[in-house]
Amino acid sequence: MYRVMIVDDEPLIREGLRTIVEWEECGFQVAAVAVDGMDALSKIPQAKPDLMVIDVRMPGMTGLQLMQNVQEQYDPAPLFIVLSGHADFEYARQALSMRAEGYILKPVDEEELEDALRKVKLTLDKRRSEGSSPSGQAWSRERTVLSLLSVEGEEPPEEALGTIRLGGAPYSVLLIKLQNREEIDAATATSVKTRLSDAFDASGKGVVFSLESNLGLVLSADETDMPHVYREIRRACSESGLDFTAVAGDEADGLAGLSQSLRSAEEGLKNRFLLEGDRIYPAMEAAAPAERQSDAKVLGESESEKLLLALDLGNAEAAASWVRGTADAMRAARMGEPEVKSAFAQSFTAALAKLEQRRPELKERCRAFAAEVLKLYGEYRLSGLTEALTELVAKMADSFRGYGSDQQMQKMIELIRRNYADNLKLESLAEVFGYNSSYLGKLFRNYTGESFNAYLDKVRIEQAKELLEQGLKVYQVAERVGYSNVDYFHGKFRKYEGVSPSAYRKK
Known part of the structure; x- marks a missing residue:
């Protein structure tokens, strides 16, 4: 057949x-x-x-x-x-x-x-x-190497092994992922491969090959100058306007060990989104640890709330700090590219949706910015995504800053009145406003005559009265105004109104 x-x-x-x-x-x-x-x-x-x-x-x-x-x-x-x-x-x-x-x-x-x-x-x-x-087919150097890299590949004849013309062991397999924000066409990839072949195959310093969507290079102990190898790859890619990430697999004592070197390089390259591409990474350094922190711990509800508050206040520095801090936590947790992009997209779209709901005058701007966030899916490095998001939140903050009073305390009051149903804490607001929490609490008391918590309770109770008058059940009202515990809500309502929520509704 x-x-x-x-x-x-x-x-x-x-x-x-x-x-x-x-x-x-x-x-x-x-x-x-x-x-x-x-x-x-x-x-x-x-x-x-x-x-x-x-x-x-x-x-x-x-x-x-x-x-x-x-x-x-x-x-x-x-x-x-x-x-x-x-x-x-x-x-x-x-x-x-x-x-x-x-x-x-x-x-x-x-x-x-x-x-x-x-x-x-x-x-x-x-x-x-x-x-x-x-x-x-004739046993070219590339075909011979590809057979050695595959544990199921056809064993090359002895004369084919002689054509590889590499130096002595140990050997290592270096995998190269060509990268760009746009799709890379086949002609461009072939052009890069040709340049690499001119640099390594022609001189006998290495064997260049194509494997799935990656380019590869088999190097021997004679080619120990990894910075030189990196520069040659960078030159070949830059002439086509491309970026790349390169990972070197574990060393193999002989040609028979090339398949294991390839597997280790493949494992390291899976984490290319977290790598900078500024050098050739050893597989052990690039590979993720066995245990990773869950995504939920990186982006908890309180962390996402900080983004909303920073944007609501038009505080570019606080929003940028949130982006950088979150990116650092994602890198430490070794989150994968899909998880990182999905988590960022969800945080931004949720924050902008809440902002649009609470400040209808920002509707068009919020939706336009949400679309810009999704456009950033083309970023192929976490560092590039972080930089792009930092620039974007600065634009957002600048756009939102022109709304409302310029006075910090008035901004804080407006924020409380818009976000009273959320889990607002003085510590979170202090971080967004750039104050010590104790000092911010004193400023707020001087401006309003009340403590932050008392003011928040009064705003919630006022909203609760309106909802009770509309006929909502007590537990529904408690939840809508920010009290997760109904009994606690009862106590607060009686403290400020002198009657229970049920009695108030019957008036």
């Missing part, structure tokens, strides 16, 4: 081709399916296809570009059958000029495809008789 890879970005087409066509009757078996050109390139070393059935139009890399890449990297290359939804002569001309075995229009006619497969089989039979089947 010859091996075939199906490459199409449409799931229904992929599944249809895989299951409907009588592959075995035509002498083939489906070895792999790929969703686009980059996915196909990463799977070829393991799938070893004799034939690739590819779609012309795919995101990132077209089918014709994929053909060109494969034909440049493999000798002999797999054969190709090209599928297209467009009866375009120019596509057909280019495909046939690149030695495609067939060009079939979508929707694919099964009989037409099976006829093409039988013709391809004759060509492959001839190749095999001449000893040049793609399944036995």
Whole structure:
């Protein structure tokens, strides 16, 4: 049986081709399916296809570009059958000029495809008789390394190992993740790989390879200058306007240990969101500890409340301090990228939603800023996200600051009247206002004639009276005005009104 890879970005087409066509009757078996050109390139070393059935139009890399890449990297290359939804002569001309075995229009006619497969089989039979089947592709340095990196890979012959031309052990595998705020197309990634090959393969200092969505580099003990390696990678990436994160796996005593070095590098690279990208990180340093602090402990209710208060007051410094402190706590907890972004997004959207509810005049601004927060999902480092959020909260604070009185105590009173139902504490407000809590309490008493807690209780009781007059039940009123304990609410209400809440409602 010859091996075939199906490459199409449409799931229904992929599944249809895989299951409907009588592959075995035509002498083939489906070895792999790929969703686009980059996915196909990463799977070829393991799938070893004799034939690739590819779609012309795919995101990132077209089918014709994929053909060109494969034909440049493999000798002999797999054969190709090209599928297209467009009866375009120019596509057909280019495909046939690149030695495609067939060009079939979508929707694919099964009989037409099976006829093409039988013709391809004759060509492959001839190749095999001449000893040049793609399944036995030439052992390039990259293919040899990829086989060593895979515990299930085909063992390379002795002469292939000799082509690696690396120095002595120990060896290490260095994984490189290309990064950008926008999607990186296949052509750009290939360009970076070519530059790295010029810097390392050509001089025998290392072997460059592609593996899934990463680039990699196998280094020997002779290449010990990691700052030099870092500079070469940075140069190759900067010429394409890209950033990167690189992690070096554990050292291997021999070529047989490269797969373990790769696994350790992969584990370290999982934490790339927390790394700065300013150097090559050893896998042990990059990897997360076994136990991590829960996300809930990092962003508790009291912490999120500080953001709301800072924005409500228009205090840019306090809001920025909240962002930086929260980011530091997330880094210490080794939270993953999805968790970090989700936690930040939830905190900001919740704070802005509350602010919009309590200050209707800020509705449009709050919604616009909420949209800006979500745009920051493209940040690929925690440090970059922190910087972007710090700049954004400064804009928010500046935008919100123009509303209300300029007097700090008046601002504090307005804040209490808007947020009385929350768990307000003098200590939290003092941090937002930039005062010592004891000093802020004295200022507040001088300004209002009452302590902070007494003033808050009176505001809550006034609101409670309005709700009781509307017919709400006592426990509902208690909850709405900020008292979680109904008995405590009873005591406070009687203290200020001289009667119980139930008696007041019956008046």
